[in-house]
Amino acid sequence: MSSSTVSVSAATPTTRHSFQRRVDEIKPSKTDINFVIMDYLINEGYPSAAKKFAMEANIQPPIEEESILPRVEIRNAIYAGDIEKAIHKINDLNPQILDLDPTLHFALLRLQLIELIRKCMTTPDADITPALTFATSQLAPRAPTNPEFLEDLERTMALLIFPPENLAPPLAALLDPALRQTVATRVNEAILGSQGARREARIRNLVRLRAWAERKARDAGKDIPDKLDLGLNADKEGDDEDDAMNGNGETDAMVS
Amino acid sequence: MFRRSSYASVVSGQASSTNPQRSGAFSHLVNSNATSGQAAPHHGSSGHARNHSRSLEADGHHNGMSMPWGRSAGPLPTYASQFGSMGNGFGVVGHEEQASSFFVPSYLKGSRHAERLEEAHKAKLAAQREHRSNHSSATASLSTSSSSVNLHKMVPSHRGMTHDIIERAPPLVEENVASWPTRWSEADKFAQIEVQGDGLEVRFQGPAKTHEESASIRTDHPMPRQCGIYYFEVTVVSKGKEGRMIGIGFGSSKVVLNRIPGWEPESWAYHGDDGMIFSNTTSGKQFGPKFTTTDVIGCGINFRTGCAFFTKNGNEIGVAFRDIKHEKLYPMVGMRKPGETLRANFGQTPFVFDIDSIVKKEKEKIQGEINLMNGSGSHSSKSNRPQMDETALIHELTVQYLAHDGYVETARAFAEEVREESRSLANNADPGLKHLDPAEDMDAINRQQIRAAILDGDIDKALKHTAAYRPTVLRDNENIYFKLRCRKFIEMVRKCTELTVPSKRSTTNGQQHNGSDDYDVFDHQMELDDQFATTDGQWGANESMDTEEPADSSARYQAMLQETLTYGQELKAEFSNDPRREVKKALTDTFALMAYPDARESSLAPLLDVSGRVPVAEELNSAILVSLGKSSSAALERLCQQAEVLVADLAEDGGAGAFINVRSDFLR
Numbered sequence: 001m002s003s004s005t006v007s008v009s010a011a012t013p014t015t016r017h018s019f020q021r022r023v024d025e026i027k028p029s030k031t032d033i034n035f036v037i038m039d040y041l042i043n044e045g046y047p048s049a050a051k052k053f054a055m056e057a058n059i060q061p062p063i064e065e066e067s068i069l070p071r072v073e074i075r076n077a078i079y080a081g082d083i084e085k086a087i088h089k090i091n092d093l094n095p096q097i098l099d100l101d102p103t104l105h106f107a108l109l110r111l112q113l114i115e116l117i118r119k120c121m122t123t124p125d126a127d128i129t130p131a132l133t134f135a136t137s138q139l140a141p142r143a144p145t146n147p148e149f150l151e152d153l154e155r156t157m158a159l160l161i162f163p164p165e166n167l168a169p170p171l172a173a174l175l176d177p178a179l180r181q182t183v184a185t186r187v188n189e190a191i192l193g194s195q196g197a198r199r200e201a202r203i204r205n206l207v208r209l210r211a212w213a214e215r216k217a218r219d220a221g222k223d224i225p226d227k228l229d230l231g232l233n234a235d236k237e238g239d240d241e242d243d244a245m246n247g248n249g250e251t252d253a254m255v256s
Numbered sequence: 257m258f259r260r261s262s263y264a265s266v267v268s269g270q271a272s273s274t275n276p277q278r279s280g281a282f283s284h285l286v287n288s289n290a291t292s293g294q295a296a297p298h299h300g301s302s303g304h305a306r307n308h309s310r311s312l313e314a315d316g317h318h319n320g321m322s323m324p325w326g327r328s329a330g331p332l333p334t335y336a337s338q339f340g341s342m343g344n345g346f347g348v349v350g351h352e353e354q355a356s357s358f359f360v361p362s363y364l365k366g367s368r369h370a371e372r373l374e375e376a377h378k379a380k381l382a383a384q385r386e387h388r389s390n391h392s393s394a395t396a397s398l399s400t401s402s403s404s405v406n407l408h409k410m411v412p413s414h415r416g417m418t419h420d421i422i423e424r425a426p427p428l429v430e431e432n433v434a435s436w437p438t439r440w441s442e443a444d445k446f447a448q449i450e451v452q453g454d455g456l457e458v459r460f461q462g463p464a465k466t467h468e469e470s471a472s473i474r475t476d477h478p479m480p481r482q483c484g485i486y487y488f489e490v491t492v493v494s495k496g497k498e499g500r501m502i503g504i505g506f507g508s509s510k511v512v513l514n515r516i517p518g519w520e521p522e523s524w525a526y527h528g529d530d531g532m533i534f535s536n537t538t539s540g541k542q543f544g545p546k547f548t549t550t551d552v553i554g555c556g557i558n559f560r561t562g563c564a565f566f567t568k569n570g571n572e573i574g575v576a577f578r579d580i581k582h583e584k585l586y587p588m589v590g591m592r593k594p595g596e597t598l599r600a601n602f603g604q605t606p607f608v609f610d611i612d613s614i615v616k617k618e619k620e621k622i623q624g625e626i627n628l629m630n631g632s633g634s635h636s637s638k639s640n641r642p643q644m645d646e647t648a649l650i651h652e653l654t655v656q657y658l659a660h661d662g663y664v665e666t667a668r669a670f671a672e673e674v675r676e677e678s679r680s681l682a683n684n685a686d687p688g689l690k691h692l693d694p695a696e697d698m699d700a701i702n703r704q705q706i707r708a709a710i711l712d713g714d715i716d717k718a719l720k721h722t723a724a725y726r727p728t729v730l731r732d733n734e735n736i737y738f739k740l741r742c743r744k745f746i747e748m749v750r751k752c753t754e755l756t757v758p759s760k761r762s763t764t765n766g767q768q769h770n771g772s773d774d775y776d777v778f779d780h781q782m783e784l785d786d787q788f789a790t791t792d793g794q795w796g797a798n799e800s801m802d803t804e805e806p807a808d809s810s811a812r813y814q815a816m817l818q819e820t821l822t823y824g825q826e827l828k829a830e831f832s833n834d835p836r837r838e839v840k841k842a843l844t845d846t847f848a849l850m851a852y853p854d855a856r857e858s859s860l861a862p863l864l865d866v867s868g869r870v871p872v873a874e875e876l877n878s879a880i881l882v883s884l885g886k887s888s889s890a891a892l893e894r895l896c897q898q899a900e901v902l903v904a905d906l907a908e909d910g911g912a913g914a915f916i917n918v919r920s921d922f923l924r
């Protein structure tokens with residue numbers, strides 16, 4: 001049984017409460033929140049946290065800890081720039097994942113090329129032959145199948161031409177670790193999808209829902225505070241105005 | 257029934273007499289399952305039980321234990337029926353009133369508005385029953401020593417949410433939730449229209465007075481915009497003798513009723529005689545086919561887009577009207593020839609047209625729009641790495657939630673894993689992730705220990721810890737203190753039931769029937785004492801308690817029982833004068849556990865379940881947080897709360913929010 005209900009006061013114009021009061025009236029169920037946290041830890045690959053959480057929150061982990069591990073290893077391999085290892089592990093898990101998703105496969109191979117180029121850029125007098133060989137043997141044959149592939153390949157090769165200290169933003173972005181994260185996320189989603197699981201953790205949809213609903217409500221001119229505080233440290237700027245807005249000051253002072 | 261005697265002994269103070277007598281009483285209770293010879297009503301035959309509970313409600317006759325129903329089935333089945341009905345959301349409603357009184361159209365199932373209406377409906381029923389039951393048993397209270405009255409009170413006061421009562425506040429009665437149309441109005445119609453039987457069928461009666469005169473009718477409620485899409489169907493049962501002057505559509509309450517809808521301002525309709533549509537005027541527009549007897553015409557409005565569409569016999573004809581922005585529009589039909597008969601379906605039965613798919617597509621469209629959002633949207637719009645911001649936000653939300661709620665070990669493990677993750681990423685660049693080491697604070701560790709104690713069922717330890725760590729919390733939060741004390745009782749009952757072993761029931765099965773018709777509490781206990789002697793002997797012989805010596809286990813059981821009853825006394829003494837209804841109810845519910853031989857197999861089993869520890873632990877945790885000057889809800893909870901309110905705002909006028917149910921779409 002769930003531990004509490006989500007009850008909302010009727011939102012008819014005549015009994016309209018202040019936004020903050022209505023927020024306080026809603027009691028999200030701890031069971032639901034814990035479920036969302038567990039879903040996140042498993043979906044995005046935090047096996048030991050998931051295990052501890054199952055114990056501390058007294059809930060059943062929905063799947064075995066071991067089944068998360070391959071995804072964690074693949075993620076960490078991509079993060080570390082060891083794309084070859086990642087591709088091997090993905091194929092060990094299920095060779096169809098990359099076969100059925102040429103775009104994802106290409107993204108991984110291009111990332112591997114970027115890592116080869118990065119090596120050349122960081123070591124003085126490095127040999128660029130391995131990078132060129134890889135580009136011609138692995139990426140060039142795939143490029144004609146999709147105009148975007150071709151463009152991506154060309155842009156990547158431009159890294160070899162320009163000096164690393166002075167790259168244009170689109171080129172610099174290729175060397176940013178964020179690209180590894182993006183690719184790792186896509187790989188994770190593809191593996192989850194292939195296992196018949198949700199591709200994304202619920203918490204992502206949830207934070208998007210709030211962001212979307214806030215924008216929609218502002219666009220529609222709804223009566224909501226100028227800033228919706230969550231109580232995270234990052235929100236601290238401009239808290240003073242918020243306090244004035246939030247009728248009951250002391251419970252709104254947020255945790256650090 | 258026997259459970260009464262035990263309860264009575266606790267309540268009326270008899271339990272404080274000598275030891276053998278008391279354990280005798282309880283031991284018999286342990287076996288009363290077999291005695292009653294009616295194991296079935298505990299679980300299954302809710303139909304039977306339901307009748308009892310209903311008749312009990314209906315006549316409001318709550319005095320006297322020797323009523324016939326008490327003997328035949330007793331109060332136990334009443335529990336069974338109520339718990340049994342919890343599983344399906346409509347159970348409570350279903351047997352309380354006619355099925356037609358509350359229904360959810362298929363395309364609105366699972367929607368937030370449908371949930372609200374259902375909650376409101378249930379709360380209303382509960383309030384009505386409460387009123388009746390209070391009325392008829394006003395004298396009953398826990399402090400009264402007359403056990404029969406007390407015990408009796410327990411039964412009618414239970415309703416669908418029985419064991420939630422300890423955990424949650426009584427549901428808010430939401431009077432303001434807009435109902436959807438359920439039938440044609442008996443009052444809001446032109447005289448020549450007659451509403452038949454169930455309120456769904458309407459018929460034009462008698463000759464038309466003048467050539468120009470027509471008759472139309474509205475429904476009992478307008479179509480709620482909060483539904484997002486509203487849809488209904490009308491079957492032409494008969495076009496009458498002379499023609500098919502029939503209009504199907506909708507309009508405001510201002511539309512005059514001696515005209516066919518569509519011709520008057522604020523009305524819109526599709527007419528059967530010419531297949532034209534009319535929007536606030538007598539000049540129509542060619543739209544679709546004519547319709548006649550046996551045709552099923554559907555009419556729907558998408559409040560988000562402001563478009564209205566019609567269907568015929570399950571096929572969509574197309575959008576008829578745009579820019580429908582009015583509040584409070586009622587489904588309407590109009591006729592002008594004698595014998596014309598129409599039958600509406602407001603969702604009581606399945607629709608001919610597949611409206612469910614239309615609503616589903618609409619929901620998917622909105623979900624798609626939401627997923628295009630960057631979750632951290634409102635936080636740092638300036639950033640050029642939206643996905644990373646979302647990830648960072650989620651990290652922070654998770655870390656803060658774990659720390660806030662005192663999941664210390666998890667927080668540590670999560671921080672370590674995130675650190676490892678960023679280490680792999682950061683071999684030659686800024687990781688782009690914030691350092692997520694949670695502050696090791698003593699507060700979190702204390703709260704973790706208190707939670708762990710409660711989750712272990714060790715309430716004393718939790719109480720001791722709390723008193724030492726934050727002495728004010730229990731004093732300032734009497735309700736939480738009360739819940740902890742009740743939970744302790746439940747844990748003691750749990751221990752008792754764990755000491756009794758299933759096989760014991762079979763050994764005593766044969767000799768239990770002699771006392772079953774005797775409702776005199778005192779006599780009963782005496783008999784039980786006799787029985788206890790034999791039971792005890794057999795127990796020792798047949799029992800194979802894991803590693804325990806039989807005698808030892810029996811002694812332990814008695815000691816435990818003794819302790820439980822004494823504690824029950826204390827609990828009662830401490831709180832029975834409390835005037836609050838929730839407290840009384842929680843006490844009653846908790847003590848009712850003693851009634852069952854093995855509460856784990858009774859309908860009260862959910863109360864015993866370990867999952868009941870969680871809400872108590874959470875409430876105490878929140879109270880401690882508040883006492884520390886921190887927010888009682890974590891940022892992630894706040895995010896859910898805000899999302900829920902924002903979505904409700906967006907649903908109010910039939911906007912996109914109407915297609916979102918935060919809980920079932922996003923939290924499960």
